Amino acid sequence: MSNVLLDARxxxxxxxxxxxxxxxxxxxxxxxIYGLIGPNGAxxxxxxxxxxxxxxADAGEVMFDEARLNIGAPHEVTRQGxxxxxxxxxxxxxxxALENVMVGRHLRSRTGVIGAVLRxxxxxxxxxxxxxxxxxxxxxxxxDARANDLARHLSYGDQRRLEIARALATEPKLLALDExxxxxxxxxxAALRELVESIxxxxxxxxxxxxxxxxxMGLCNRVAVLDYGEKIAEDVPELVQRDPKVVEAYLGGALx
Amino acid sequence: MDTFIQQIINGLVLGSIYALVALGYTMVYxxxxxxxxxxGEVVMVGALTALSIVKVLSGSGLPGPVVALxxxxxAVPVCMALGFTIERVAYRPLRxxxxxxxxxxxxxxxxxLQQLMMLGWGSTYLSFPQLFSAQPHSLMGAxxxxxxxxxxxxxxxxxxxxxxxxxxxxxxxxxxxxxxxPAMASLMGVNVNRIISFTFVIGSALAAxxxxxxxxNYSIAHYSMGFMLGLKAFTAAVLGGIGNLAGxxxxxxxxxxxxxxxxxxxxxxxxGVLGSNxxxxxxxxxxxxxxxxxxxxxxxxxxxxxx
Numbered sequence: 001m002s003n004v005l006l007d008a009r010x011x012x013x014x015x016x017x018x019x020x021x022x023x024x025x026x027x028x029x030x031x032x033i034y035g036l037i038g039p040n041g042a043x044x045x046x047x048x049x050x051x052x053x054x055x056x057a058d059a060g061e062v063m064f065d066e067a068r069l070n071i072g073a074p075h076e077v078t079r080q081g082x083x084x085x086x087x088x089x090x091x092x093x094x095x096x097a098l099e100n101v102m103v104g105r106h107l108r109s110r111t112g113v114i115g116a117v118l119r120x121x122x123x124x125x126x127x128x129x130x131x132x133x134x135x136x137x138x139x140x141x142x143x144d145a146r147a148n149d150l151a152r153h154l155s156y157g158d159q160r161r162l163e164i165a166r167a168l169a170t171e172p173k174l175l176a177l178d179e180x181x182x183x184x185x186x187x188x189x190a191a192l193r194e195l196v197e198s199i200x201x202x203x204x205x206x207x208x209x210x211x212x213x214x215x216x217m218g219l220c221n222r223v224a225v226l227d228y229g230e231k232i233a234e235d236v237p238e239l240v241q242r243d244p245k246v247v248e249a250y251l252g253g254a255l256x
Numbered sequence: 257m258d259t260f261i262q263q264i265i266n267g268l269v270l271g272s273i274y275a276l277v278a279l280g281y282t283m284v285y286x287x288x289x290x291x292x293x294x295x296g297e298v299v300m301v302g303a304l305t306a307l308s309i310v311k312v313l314s315g316s317g318l319p320g321p322v323v324a325l326x327x328x329x330x331a332v333p334v335c336m337a338l339g340f341t342i343e344r345v346a347y348r349p350l351r352x353x354x355x356x357x358x359x360x361x362x363x364x365x366x367x368x369l370q371q372l373m374m375l376g377w378g379s380t381y382l383s384f385p386q387l388f389s390a391q392p393h394s395l396m397g398a399x400x401x402x403x404x405x406x407x408x409x410x411x412x413x414x415x416x417x418x419x420x421x422x423x424x425x426x427x428x429x430x431x432x433x434x435x436x437x438p439a440m441a442s443l444m445g446v447n448v449n450r451i452i453s454f455t456f457v458i459g460s461a462l463a464a465x466x467x468x469x470x471x472x473n474y475s476i477a478h479y480s481m482g483f484m485l486g487l488k489a490f491t492a493a494v495l496g497g498i499g500n501l502a503g504x505x506x507x508x509x510x511x512x513x514x515x516x517x518x519x520x521x522x523x524x525x526x527x528g529v530l531g532s533n534x535x536x537x538x539x540x541x542x543x544x545x546x547x548x549x550x551x552x553x554x555x556x557x558x559x560x561x562x563x
Contacts, residue, residue, distance in 0.1 A: 052443065074442040084443065092436045103433045107445025109426055130426070170445055
């Protein structure tokens with residue numbers, strides 16, 4: 001088994017005349033927390049959307065877990081083992097916290113229509129298993145106390161963690177988090193940091209887009225920097241921080 | 257008083273049928289935001305298919321309820337296949353087209369189905385054989401027959417079954433998730449196209465049952481029977497709040513009651529100027545009232561909410 005989990009090769013994407021991504025290549029290794037940073041409009045979210053099948057790329061290909069990633073079909077991407085959360089939370093607002101996570105189990109369960117109608121033993125066992133695993137995931141992210149509340153009634157921090165639990169329910173090999181700390185206070189950010197570390201320690205590779213540079217530098221094993229749709233650096237945080245091109249992109253030319 | 261009870265019974269029977277059809281409209285709307293105007297024709301196809309089976313079997317000496325059941329076993333799969341095909345052929349290619357396009361296609365599908373069925377079944381009113389004992393039971397001074405009891409019970413059971421399917425099963429959860437946010441459901445690994453097909457299939461199965469019920473209840477079937485029934489069921493769905501399952505059930509039953517009570521009393525209320533042949537007016541009067549006073553329907557929520 002190669003230690004490369006995801007290998008994006010020369011990804012290009014444009015919207016109308018705007019080149020959002022140009023020849024972006026990067027590799028994510030198994031078991032690491034990989035950070036993707038860059039100024040606003042650098043193409044981070046576009047890249048994320050390509051990786052998770054929301055957008056199809058104009059150029060390039062992505063190898064994931066030694067197979068070509070089926071870009072452009074979100075449920076296939078999920079099946080192959082990539083799960084994501086969103087910068088603006090996108091839960092199923094009118095379903096309970098537990099049900100949100102249970103939907104995430106959809107892919108890893110099988111019961112079809114006939115089982116649902118007959119309620120046979122296999123179906124009941126599977127349903128109980130889905131509920132049980134969902135509860136454990138809620139405990140994992142510390143939202144279990146609110147399992148039966150509608151997702152839209154949860155606090156902001158709980159919603160963010162619920163979204164992570166739902167993504168984990170699909171049993172991803174790669175968990176992609178789009179600005180998970182956005183809008184969080186210092187305590188919540190610290191808890192998030194611990195959660196992401198424990199997810200990594202449990203064997204899930206993490207891709208993190210984040211504005212909070214301090215969080216990224218403290219948490220990530222390796223970091224890539226995007227600027228104007230191009231990758232300008234990729235290395236361990238200590239080296240990336242000192243990279244003149246990165247400093248220029250963030251602070252402008254004058255200080256470089 | 258017994259007129260009142262009688263109209264309540266008639267209203268419940270009619271309302272059960274409306275509710276089953278309204279569920280088909282509301283489920284499709286909930287997931288696609290599309291008014292499937294061909295849905296009434298699915299009911300008609302179900303009725304005519306069941307009619308043909310029932311006609312063949314009614315001379316065989318089998319008991320009436322068994323014949324009705326066999327009619328259903330023929331009509332339900334036919335309608336399920338029809339619903340599946342309509343979505344595949346008429347709506348899926350237009351998934352990303354402007355909203356008006358699938359609406360017009362729906363009307364087109366509706367006309368095509370009517371004409372096809374007219375070619376096969378003729379344009380005359382066909383009489384539906386009597387399958388249940390016409391002997392009425394008396395209930396609180398009014399009468400109810402076996403068929404009416406069956407309609408209310410079967411429709412009730414199907415609605416309970418649908419609610420359980422939606423609330424308690426994996427596929428129901430996937431349907432609700434898709435209705436809330438198809439893109440997100442897809443990211444969770446739900447195959448949205450399959451869920452949409454499944455929604456049409458389930459709605460069409462309910463329509464087939466409603467088709468047999470309505471033609472057995474009025475002892476008549478006709479190639480154009482789906483149009484008015486479809487419009488009224490659509491009204492029921494809007495009354496309850498389109499997109500909302502409980503709303504469709506409530507709306508269907510309410511509309512049935514309004515129509516029955518209205519047509520039962522209109523003659524008295526207007527001093528005999530208007531007769532019970534004005535019954536259809538009530539449904540559309542209700543539709544107008546709802547659209548003016550509460551456009552989102554009785555149980556409808558805000559137009560859209562995305563987390």
